[in-house]
Amino acid sequence: MQRIRNLILTIIAVVLFAFFLDKAPELLNGYWQRILNLIAINAILALSLNLIYGITGMFSLGHAGFMAIGAYVSALLVLSPAQKNAMWILEDIYPWLLNVNAPFIASIIIAGIVAAFFGLIVALPVLRLGGDYLGIATLGFAEIIRILITNTARLTNGSLGLKGIPAYTTLFMSWGCLGVVLLCMVCMLRSNFGGVLRAVRDDEVAAKMMGINTFKVKVIAFTLGCFGGGLGGALMGNLITTIDPRMFMITQTYNILMIIVVGGLGSVTGSIIGSVLVTTMLEWLRFVENPITIGSINIPGIPGMRMVIFSLLLIIVIIFRREGIMGMREFSWDIFFPKAKPKPKHEKSNHESVLEVEDIVLRFGGLSAIDGLNFNIRHGQIVGLIGPNGAGKTSAFNVISGFYKPTSGTIKFLGKSIGGLSPDEVCKAGMSRTFQNIRLFGHETVLQNVMTGARIRQKYSWWMSLMPFVFTDVLREDSAVKAQAMNLLEQLGLSEFAEEKASSLPYGAQRRLEIARALATRPKLLLLDEPAAGMNPQESDELMKFIRRLRDEFDLTILLIEHDMKVVMNVCDYIQVLDQGIHIAHGTPEEIKANPRVIEAYLGHENTDKETDQIIERHYAKKEGQK
Amino acid sequence: MSEAMLKIKNLNVNYGAIHAVRDVSIEINRGEIVTLIGANGAGKSSVIRAIMGLVKSRSDEMTFISPRDNKPVSIQGKPAEAHVKLGISLSPEGRRILPQLTVEENLNLGAYIRDDVNGIADDMEYVYSLFPRLKERRRQKGSTLSGGEQQMLAVGRALMSRPDLLMLDEPSLGLAPILVEEVFEIIRTINAQGRTILLVEQNAFAALKAAHRAYVLEVGTIGLSGTGSELLNDNKVRAAYLGG
């Protein structure tokens, strides 16, 4: 019902807007039509950069370069041979290029594809970098592209640029393109693949543990974003009718970056609002640079003033409202209507499982974090891994789950060696884990967190999510996963929170959600890293029951690290003890409690009374002596 | 002997939704070694970091009475750098040595608030006399030191501001038993030379032996308190660690 209602409302809005565009040439003068065009183009550019940065979290400063590629490709395709002949003055145009021609629509699509192709070439090496370095490297690429355009005069007419490009970018064209981009992007972001993109941004480590090949996901998002950049550039060229390399300097990227930051990083709605605001503001502010006549007073225009005011506004926005206008929120018709709640179903799984850890050694430089760890876990056991601070417990987890490669030793999971597999591969093999300092996809809903965990079980490819109405597998699989996720949330008592933001949950619920997300991958072995951390005694009592219930209901084998000894002693069938990387003991809880080596590891060296007394005596003797 | 130096009433620390420290009250008298022990995750470091002003906290009272002028000063909500000037210093958990600075530079940083060149030189010699190994390595970078040497450097650095109250967070962490003994011996020496010490430790036996008084933290609240020797023979301490 709700979906049909929203669909109808959307169609009505689109039709009304199309009607407006149809009448626009009569209603608006050329100046305002141009602004309207620019808004649409800037929105396409902003959406594409937002996909790269706001949604997938890759800091890219290279958008101007991809715009340049798009603009040139499209212009070279739509210019007539006669125009080209006349324009290339300094050097001759390549003969093959002279007669290449394509209709406008084809040219902007090819422009997007060529830009995406360059994006892919850039992405493969560069996306291995993170954070600011990625930004600098992409900035470098954009500059290289610009320099290449300036210097390959036979191809691009060099610094003279291209003039007389047919003004094919009409209002219907620009807004039509925006409509298609918007539709594809919203569909993709609403599918489970969109959830995966945001998951990579929120926590790449946790995303890997959900079985996601994060590098591939990032390359896809970057390439798609570059497609948008090329498309926007092509439309821009055909609107302004003149392009040259100086148009695509870093300032151009800054402009787009400003739009998405003002609108709200990660919000599609924000990008649209941002384009409207920033574009109009920039054009409107031109009045301060033109002479104004009020009555008999003439105020001469002040060049530069426009950008001074604009940059001041920008600084003020970023200092006082740094999350932008929309933050990460999106527009939805639902804000005009009261809410309804969905209902879940039931399911279960069954399997056999063994983990065998043999002679694991892990060294960082000269320091050994783990020095010979051996143990087996039988199907259905709950095993505790304990030890004082710095014992190497979390390192052991990181080795088992594939984040660290052991220096030596073997790990067999379900009879197969998993040493050297990456975390996403380990996850696919049937192991899942939680983290000591809860790593949820904090900006996502509780439901989406669990659905991200289920992405590895879905069969549809990412590109299908751009057109879910054609590839209905997307809708079917997403709704199946959604039902399973709701079911899981129900079982773990989280269903009331399904639509809440994960980071807004109370602490205990966040812990349970992390477990729910891990369960969504359908693991056979679950690793829990300090599940009781930060809980009060009552909460940890509940946790103990919960862990046993998990094992029974989901037919799991569980390995857990825990400091709360009450939890460990009560819930574990068997315990492994590490101290400073050395595997000092193993046994049942009763054996462990009585083990002198364990007591020493935890409470300190007990048998040094004599030594200590001697030290104290020596010490006081010294003091006496001083006096 | 029972002149109070630090009084804390009902200290609370929250990290987001986690209530890590609940209504902890502690008093430290001049000249004492007071230890705060408890299992991992009990909130020991949070208490000491709250006292130092490194994490946000709430309390009914957090007063420091400097022996320099006997004036009580509220330190609640003050930044860490103000604490150092009042005469409190901290050797943090995990040592937090600045890896690219030399041993001597690390020590000089500890004396940042002081301007008396001669006094600093004296104290540097004093630290070297406590830890002769640091003197041998004074020109080496912090990152090249062994774990034990780094711990010594952290303690020495905290001494360089000439504090009245020295706070040590897990000084025995990750050290071999023989080194643990050495560190505790030095703590006693420093105390004997007139400094008040607040010691946070997981190594209960060693800490209890060294301390005059002790508080046992259990999941964010004080479970037990008493003199070091009382608690040393109390089975409840073992229960607090190993879950009874």
Next chain:
Amino acid sequence: MNLNIFVQHFINALSLGSLYGLVAVGYTMVYGILRLINFAHGDIFMLGAYFVYFATIVYKLPWAVGVVIAIIGTTICGLLVDRIAYKPLREAPRISALISAIGVSFFIENFAVVVFTGMPRPVVQPPILMQPIVLPGDVRLIPLGILVPIVAFVLVGCLLWLLYRTKPGLAMRAISFDIETTRMMGVSVNRIIALAFGLGSALAAVAGILWALRYPRVEPFMGMTPGIKAFIAAVFGGIGSVPGAMIGGLILGFVEIMSVAFFPTLSGYKDAFAFCLLILILLFRPTGLLGERLEDKI
């Protein structure tokens, strides 16, 4: 290529490189402490050039006075930028400060357009700096070409002395590794950050002055390209490292001048070499030549 021309190129590369280095030092200090790419730094550099232009050419003050005024004025501007646009955002996500930096950069550039107009203005070079010195072998040296690297090296030497031999320098180095621990030692972190901005701006002012003398003119957007190049130099050298920034600047200077000197046909690609080198360095040694590797924590 005869000796004379080679020496010319060499001196040229040395002085261009040391100018990049001087600006790069400012980037590297701020980035080392705040992890902020101070996009406005190139514009601070431009302000230095304008200050000296107005002091000496418009108001006819002696050069020495003009230089002092320029350094002081630029330093104050640098401090104001930090206080107004960056300090309120210390606890904010890094992108906020970065956008603020972009805003400041736009602001300064366009403010300069408003106040000074967008027209480039010629700088009159003091004749004493331009009188060629003839060495044996008919090698001619322009004093300015020698002065630039000397000034740059002396200043960076002073900075290194300050960083490695004084207490504020010690605090500055400490902050770039661990702000919290440094605070624990009683250091007022905000003061040290301001110091870093001040020093960086003063060095940028000197670089701006020398740049204005070298390409004898000033214009509002003159800081943009050298700014980006200097930032690249800082990344080359390993961001956060002062000697690294200087070395990075020199490498960049030599690559630009020598590539054009030996392959004149490729002169249009001069800037591309710098960026290609940048990307190669990032790929094979992401932390630059002298940079420290930072570990990700799970």
